[in-house]
Amino acid sequence: MSPFTIVICVDHAFVSGGQSKVAIESALGLKAAGARVIFFSACGPVDPRLEAAGVETVCLSQHDILGNPSRLDAARQGIWNFKASKALAETLSALSGDRAIVHVHGWAKALSPSIAKPIQASGLPAVYTMHEFFLNCPNGGFYNFQKNEVCPLHPMSLACLRTNCDSRNYPFKLWRSARQFVAEHVAHLAQTFSDILLLSDLQEKVLASCLPPGAAIHRVTNPVEAEPLGHKADQTEGDFLFVGRLSAEKGAFLFAEAARRAGVTPIFIGDGPITDELAARYPQARLLGWRPPAEARAAMRAARVLVFPSLWYETFGLTALEAKAMGTPTIVADGCAAREAVEHGVTGLWFKSGDVQSLASAIRELGNDAVVAQMSDNAYDAYWSSPATLERHVAETLAVYDRMLARETE
Structure with missing residues (x-):
C-alpha cells in the first residue's frame, strides 16, 4: 500500500x-x-x-x-x-x-x-x-473578555453580534464577526x-x-514532551507554580489573590498583557518571565504544585498534562478542559472555576506534605501508565x- x-x-x-x-x-x-x-x-x-x-x-x-x-x-x-x-x-x-x-x-x-x-x-x-x-465562535473562545466570564450566547446570533466580548474593542469584534460570516456563508x-x-x-x-x-x-x-524520570525524591519541596500566558482569562489574577489569602508566594513562568499590572497589584509574586521549554519542564518537576486557574474553557490543558508527567500535582479550575487531566483528590484537586476562596482552600489543603507526596506519586504513575x-x-x-x-x- x-x-x-x-x-x-x-x-x-x-x-x-x-x-x-x-x-x-x-x-x-x-x-x-x-x-x-x-x-x-x-x-x-x-x-x-x-x-x-x-x-x-x-x-x-x-x-x-x-x-x-x-x-x-x-x-x-x-x-x-x-x-x-x-x-x-x-x-x-x-x-x-x-x-x-x-x-x-x-x-x-x-x-x-x-x-x-x-x-x-x-x-x-x-x-x-x-x-x-x-x-464557530468569532473570538475563538466562547468567552466574554470584557466581563471575564464564559459566554453563553449562540455564536453569530443577534445577541452575539450586539455584545462587545472582544479582548480589544467592539470594532474589532465587528471585524471578527464579518470574518465569521465570510467563513460560514462564502467559504463554507x-x-x-x-x-x-x-x-x-x-x-x-x-x-x-x-x-x-x-x-x-x-x-x-x-x-507531550516528557521523559520518565521516576517518582520525585523531593515531592514536598518547591512552590505553587503557574506556567502560561499572563492574561486575565488564564486566571493569573485569581491565582495571585488566592495565594495571598492562603499565605503562599505565587510563582509565574510566562508573560502577557497583564504582567505589569500583576506585578504592581501583587508585589509578593515572583514573575520569572518566559523560559525555554526544557527550563519550564524542570520548573514543573521542581514545583510542589502546578496551579491551572483558567477562567475560560480551554481545549486541552497541555500544561496540566506536562505537570502530571513530571509527578507534580495540579490544582485546576473545574470549568476548563484541563480538569480531565486531573483526578480530583488523587492526582490533584479541582476548585470552583473563578472562585478565589475555593482556590485558596485548595492551596491550603495542598500545604499538607503527606497529601502532596501521595498525589505526586499518583500523578506520575497515572500519566506513565498511558503516556501521551x-x-x-x-x-x-x-x-x-x-x-x-x-x-x-x-
Whole structure:
C-alpha cells in the first residue's frame, strides 16, 4: 500500500503557541512513520527541524494579522488571504495518488477562511483539529473578555453580534464577526471538513450544537514532551507554580489573590498583557518571565504544585498534562478542559472555576506534605501508565486517516 501524502495547514511555520507546536511535531512524527508530509503555512521562519527531517515546506513569508504593520492590509488578509488561497490551490493540484489528505490545524491568525475553496476544489478529504473555537465562535473562545466570564450566547446570533466580548474593542469584534460570516456563508469553511479532531470531552459538550452536520468526530491525544524520570525524591519541596500566558482569562489574577489569602508566594513562568499590572497589584509574586521549554519542564518537576486557574474553557490543558508527567500535582479550575487531566483528590484537586476562596482552600489543603507526596506519586504513575507520546499521537492520527479513506472507497 502506498504511503499517505499529508498536507498540514497552519498559520505559523515556527512554534508560536500550542497550535503550531502540535502541527510541527505531528508533521515530524508522520514523516518518521513513512508519510509524505507537506507543511503549508503563511508565516515564517520555518522551523529548521522540518526541512532537516525531509518535510516539504511551503511558507508564504507573510505577516500574521497582529504582526502586520499595515492595519488595512491585515484586516483584508484576515478576511480573505488571496495569496494563501492561490498557493494552496497550486500545492494541492500537484498531488497525485489516492492516499492524500489535507489536515488543517489553524487558519485564524493568517491563512484566513480562503483556504476552504482550494481544498474543496481539490476533492481531497480534509480534517480539522480543534485547537481553539474559531471554526464557530468569532473570538475563538466562547468567552466574554470584557466581563471575564464564559459566554453563553449562540455564536453569530443577534445577541452575539450586539455584545462587545472582544479582548480589544467592539470594532474589532465587528471585524471578527464579518470574518465569521465570510467563513460560514462564502467559504463554507466548516463544511469543508468531513472529520473533526477534538481534544477533550468538554469541547464536545461545548460544540454539541455547532459542529458540521454529518462530520465524523474523533479524539486524538496531543503529544507531550516528557521523559520518565521516576517518582520525585523531593515531592514536598518547591512552590505553587503557574506556567502560561499572563492574561486575565488564564486566571493569573485569581491565582495571585488566592495565594495571598492562603499565605503562599505565587510563582509565574510566562508573560502577557497583564504582567505589569500583576506585578504592581501583587508585589509578593515572583514573575520569572518566559523560559525555554526544557527550563519550564524542570520548573514543573521542581514545583510542589502546578496551579491551572483558567477562567475560560480551554481545549486541552497541555500544561496540566506536562505537570502530571513530571509527578507534580495540579490544582485546576473545574470549568476548563484541563480538569480531565486531573483526578480530583488523587492526582490533584479541582476548585470552583473563578472562585478565589475555593482556590485558596485548595492551596491550603495542598500545604499538607503527606497529601502532596501521595498525589505526586499518583500523578506520575497515572500519566506513565498511558503516556501521551508523539508515537501515540501519530498512531491515533493515522487511524483517523485510514477511516477517512475507507469511507471514500465505500
